[in-house]
Amino acid sequence: MIKDRLGKIKTNSQSTNAGDALGTLQSSFSGFPSSVAIDKVSVTPIDISFTVISTDSLGMASFMN
Numbered sequence: 001m002i003k004d005r006l007g008k009i010k011t012n013s014q015s016t017n018a019g020d021a022l023g024t025l026q027s028s029f030s031g032f033p034s035s036v037a038i039d040k041v042s043v044t045p046i047d048i049s050f051t052v053i054s055t056d057s058l059g060m061a062s063f064m065n
Contacts, residue, residue: 025041025043025048029050032052032063033054033059033062033063034059035054035055035056035058035059035060036052036053036054036059036060036062036063037052037053037054038050038051038052039051039052039053
């Protein structure tokens, strides 16, 4: 799942349209377990990073798989 997310994020970094990039980011994050939430997102022209938080270890394990 992480490879999938990183692949989608890489696609975003290659996009020249911010609207397209945000749409792809939104679709990447929509598959998260309900106990996992995005805490911070940073988008630059060459990098996208994000931090997630989870209310329980099962949710984080599910996110990592």
